Amino acid sequence: MTGRKKILIHFFVQNSTIIVFIVIFCLASFSSDVFLSNRNITNLLRQVAALSVVSFGMLLVVLTGGIDLSVGSVMAVASVTFALANATLGFFPSLFLTLLVCLVMGMFSGFMVAKMNMAPFIATLAMMIIGRGVALNAANGSPIQIKDPILTLLGRGYIGAIPVPVFAAFVTFVLLYIMLHYTAPGRIVIAVGSNEKAVNLTGIKVDRYKMLVYSLSGVLAGMGGVLTTSRTSVGSPILAEAFELDAIAAVVIGGASLAGGKGRILNTLFGVVILGTISNIMNLKDIPGYNQLVVKGLIIVIAVYLQGIQLSDLAWIKKITRILKSN
Amino acid sequence: MDSNRLELLDVSKSFSGVPVLKNVSVVVKRGEVHALLGENGAGKSTLIKILSGAYRKDSGKSIIDGREVNIRDPFEGKRNGIGVVYQEFTLANDLTVAENIFLDQLSEKGFIHWRSINRKAVGIIKDLGFEINPKSLVGELSVANKQIVEIAKALTVQAKILVLDEPTTVLAPGEVKDLFKVIKKIKERGTSIIYISHRLPEIFEIADNITVLKDGEIVGTRSVQEVDMDQLINMMIGRSISNLFPEKEYHNGELVCEVKEYTRKGIIEDISFSVRKGEILGFAGLVGSGRSEVMRALFGADMIDKGTLFLEGRKTTIDNTSKALKNKIAFVPEDRKEEGAILENSVAINMTLAILKRIKNKLGFLSSSSENKYCDEMIKKFNIKTHSLQTLMENLSGGNQQKVILAKWFLTNAKLLILDEPTRGVDVGAKSEIYELIKEMAKETGIIIVSSEMMEVIGLSHRVAVMREGRISKILEKDEISEVNIMKNAVPMESVEI
Numbered sequence: 001m002t003g004r005k006k007i008l009i010h011f012f013v014q015n016s017t018i019i020v021f022i023v024i025f026c027l028a029s030f031s032s033d034v035f036l037s038n039r040n041i042t043n044l045l046r047q048v049a050a051l052s053v054v055s056f057g058m059l060l061v062v063l064t065g066g067i068d069l070s071v072g073s074v075m076a077v078a079s080v081t082f083a084l085a086n087a088t089l090g091f092f093p094s095l096f097l098t099l100l101v102c103l104v105m106g107m108f109s110g111f112m113v114a115k116m117n118m119a120p121f122i123a124t125l126a127m128m129i130i131g132r133g134v135a136l137n138a139a140n141g142s143p144i145q146i147k148d149p150i151l152t153l154l155g156r157g158y159i160g161a162i163p164v165p166v167f168a169a170f171v172t173f174v175l176l177y178i179m180l181h182y183t184a185p186g187r188i189v190i191a192v193g194s195n196e197k198a199v200n201l202t203g204i205k206v207d208r209y210k211m212l213v214y215s216l217s218g219v220l221a222g223m224g225g226v227l228t229t230s231r232t233s234v235g236s237p238i239l240a241e242a243f244e245l246d247a248i249a250a251v252v253i254g255g256a257s258l259a260g261g262k263g264r265i266l267n268t269l270f271g272v273v274i275l276g277t278i279s280n281i282m283n284l285k286d287i288p289g290y291n292q293l294v295v296k297g298l299i300i301v302i303a304v305y306l307q308g309i310q311l312s313d314l315a316w317i318k319k320i321t322r323i324l325k326s327n
Numbered sequence: 328m329d330s331n332r333l334e335l336l337d338v339s340k341s342f343s344g345v346p347v348l349k350n351v352s353v354v355v356k357r358g359e360v361h362a363l364l365g366e367n368g369a370g371k372s373t374l375i376k377i378l379s380g381a382y383r384k385d386s387g388k389s390i391i392d393g394r395e396v397n398i399r400d401p402f403e404g405k406r407n408g409i410g411v412v413y414q415e416f417t418l419a420n421d422l423t424v425a426e427n428i429f430l431d432q433l434s435e436k437g438f439i440h441w442r443s444i445n446r447k448a449v450g451i452i453k454d455l456g457f458e459i460n461p462k463s464l465v466g467e468l469s470v471a472n473k474q475i476v477e478i479a480k481a482l483t484v485q486a487k488i489l490v491l492d493e494p495t496t497v498l499a500p501g502e503v504k505d506l507f508k509v510i511k512k513i514k515e516r517g518t519s520i521i522y523i524s525h526r527l528p529e530i531f532e533i534a535d536n537i538t539v540l541k542d543g544e545i546v547g548t549r550s551v552q553e554v555d556m557d558q559l560i561n562m563m564i565g566r567s568i569s570n571l572f573p574e575k576e577y578h579n580g581e582l583v584c585e586v587k588e589y590t591r592k593g594i595i596e597d598i599s600f601s602v603r604k605g606e607i608l609g610f611a612g613l614v615g616s617g618r619s620e621v622m623r624a625l626f627g628a629d630m631i632d633k634g635t636l637f638l639e640g641r642k643t644t645i646d647n648t649s650k651a652l653k654n655k656i657a658f659v660p661e662d663r664k665e666e667g668a669i670l671e672n673s674v675a676i677n678m679t680l681a682i683l684k685r686i687k688n689k690l691g692f693l694s695s696s697s698e699n700k701y702c703d704e705m706i707k708k709f710n711i712k713t714h715s716l717q718t719l720m721e722n723l724s725g726g727n728q729q730k731v732i733l734a735k736w737f738l739t740n741a742k743l744l745i746l747d748e749p750t751r752g753v754d755v756g757a758k759s760e761i762y763e764l765i766k767e768m769a770k771e772t773g774i775i776i777v778s779s780e781m782m783e784v785i786g787l788s789h790r791v792a793v794m795r796e797g798r799i800s801k802i803l804e805k806d807e808i809s810e811v812n813i814m815k816n817a818v819p820m821e822s823v824e825i
């Protein structure tokens with residue numbers, strides 16, 4: 001293999017998430033005429049807005065070598081909190097209060113991990129259970145109707161041609177992209193995941209940055225909860241069950257390493273869109289929900305397999321090409 | 328049968344298009360110690376990894392005992408009788424010593440016979456002349472003991488060829504002697520040993536033949552009798568070095584730091600010393616005498632039970648590392664792999680981690696132009712070999728990783744700079760450059776150097792604190808600094824009396 005060819009393959013392996021996305025997107029466009037319609041694409045994006053915001057938070061946590069299982073429950077708490085607050089307060093005070101509650105939940109997870117030295121899996125598992133309980137309790141176990149025109153606008157409105165939730169998710173993406181790529185905290189977060197000891201001996205307070213990522217994950221989950229709630233205008237304590245699994249899937253499809261230190265937010269975004277596109281096309285094709293799960297799982301396997309490929313593993317591709325050529 | 332154990336013929340290898348080995352041929356005879364020398368990044372470790380199957384060669388042949396072998400992974404390497412102690416540790420910290428030593432055998436058998444495994448582990452370690460509890464967790468061992476375990480692990484295969492990639496970097500002089508005894512024993516069995524080290528005196532003591540690599544090409548193979556140190560250095564770096572250590576200059580600056588009665592129960596006791604600006608204070612002692620522990624306490628990485636610290640005359644408490652940094656104390660840890668480098672990140676990220684504040688622009692964003700400016704300057708100053716600033720640390724040779732970490736701390740403009748084994752695994756050329764830089768730095772700061780290379784402590788320090796069993800047994804000044812005086816104060820009391 002020549003050097004240039006190697007670099008080319010290297011490029012493909014590096015950007016496999018984007019390539020998987022392109023392949024799926026092309027398959028989807030060919031298999032359904034509706035898929036590429038303006039309405040469907042807008043709809044698709046609107047559907048993935050909440051997942052993307054929550055996945056960004058998950059990525060931050062995963063970058064430090066942790067995991068946040070509580071995001072689904074935090075979303076439910078957000079949904080219920082907003083509904084209850086909105087009964088007496090206006091939209092913005094309710095939103096503020098909701099995000100504050102979620103921030104505190106995230107901070108508490110962070111506290112358990114950073115200060116109480118608990119394993120992230122366990123700390124956030126506890127938070128996940130607590131959060132769901134709190135949401136069910138506060139809502140008395142049943143959904144709460146919300147009547148707020150601004151919330152409806154958030155769920156259904158547009159800014160220009162862009163749905164409001166998509167806009168909100170995009171702004172979040174840009175802010176976090178800047179944070180991760182161009183600011184000191186972003187860089188330290190990645191460094192912590194790669195070698196915590198080294199970062200500590202550099203004189204950086206590792207604890208603070210751990211608290212930071214869990215707190216941000218809490219706020220972003222809260223935001224995701226409000227976005228999801230805005231679509232139905234119902235505050236629900238059973239909102240977003242198992243949502244954390246989708247967020248983790250998106251992050252992993254986006255090439256992040258659960259061991260920490262590796263992952264790019266642009267790829268997480270593509271991970272989210274891949275998941276969204278799969279659900280969308282299967283809905284268009286009327287594939288039943290159970291089968292959708294199987295396909296989703298397989299896509300995760302393929303995407304993650306492609307990321308793990310080393311150049312030396314590609315020998316079989318060479319062999320196949322040679323056989324094809326000789327025929 | 329002819330006497331060649333191993334022949335590597337015309338081996339080439341490149342990483343993403345960049346050639347690292349170019350038509351390298353080496354012949355190793357039966358029962359010899361064959362030294363492999365070369366600058367950092369010359370390709371020594373890469374060659375070894377190709378031999379063992381950790382990397383695959385692009386072209387070339389490996390011949391063992393006259394038969395061509397095609398080793399595609401480390402498992403096949405082992406089956407062909409190749410035992411390797413890699414430059415980087417390959418131990419599992421959460422397993423015991425015995426489990427680590429027999430790790431590959433464990434996976435082959437269904438049941439584990441603990442008692443026999445522990446007994447066998449003790450046997451192997453004793454053969455090496457050491458004593459380590461087979462049941463202790465590897466993560467709790469000192470670096471030196473980890474190295475012993477690593478060697479023991481390589482010896483569990485019936486090795487035809489044993490490769491030691493810089494095995495002595497973490498060992499103290501006495502332990503090196505023990506290791507050499509072991510090497511001689513193994514050699515008598517007919518096993519060939521490939522030995523990589525940057526410590527040239529060792530080479531003359533242990534090697535039979537020497538092959539020098541430079542920039543991925545063979546410079547030549549010589550027998551020890553036909554070369555001297557200068558010729559070797561010349562082969563390695565293409566020029567000679569007249570004085571490894573720069574001339575000592577004594578400045579008498581103001582006190583930078585004064586440590587009084589630092590104590591951490593059972594580990595260090597009653598440690599008192601001071602450092603002036605412009606002064607290099609060396610710390611000598613056997614491995615395990617508590618040198619590194621004193622440094623960690625001083626830097627706030629470990630808590631102390633008792634003791635006071637004065638920085639520039641002011642009483643200061645440092646109980647965490649970020650306070651140390653705020654007070655302009657910098658610390659280059661001894662264990663590069665685990666505590667110094669962030670291997671999965673780029674050279675630039677590693678170099679600027681401690682000075683992120685300085686490369687921020689007014690808006691709080693990291694400015695890549697000022698980052699590049701600092702990094703480029705350091706790469707030039709330290710002569711660091713890397714493809715680019717974005718190259719990942721893990722793709723740098725060991726010595727170049729060390730230079731990046733030193734550069735990171737040189738950038739912090741610290742008032743007190745603690746260097747724990749600053750030239751571990753660094754080639755002679757770079758060593759002399761680093762010594763020169765340390766001397767330059769000493770004009771502006773106080774410097775503490777911990778090193779198990781006695782010549783380094785003697786050659787650089789203005790004063791030397793010798794440690795024994797957690798205490799400072801003596802602080803040597805000017806003319807008192809000598810190998811004899813250091814050893815006399817370093818070895819345990821009992822053995823002095825004998």
Ligand SMILES: Nc1ncnc2c1ncn2[C@@H]1O[C@H](COP(=O)(O)OP(=O)(O)OP(=O)(O)O)[C@@H](O)[C@H]1O
Nearest residue numbers: 342347367368369370371372373722723724725726
């Ligand atoms: N996996 C890799 N990917 C890309 N480049 C690599 C990789 N491994 C090594 N290199 C490059 O190959 C060159 C040779 O590295 P190698 O580790 O063999 O040097 P070395 O002679 O052992 O040096 P040292 O004395 O510092 O250990 C270096 O320039 C290094 O950057």
Ligand SMILES: [Mg+2]
Nearest residue numbers: 371372414725
């Ligand atoms: Mg090496």
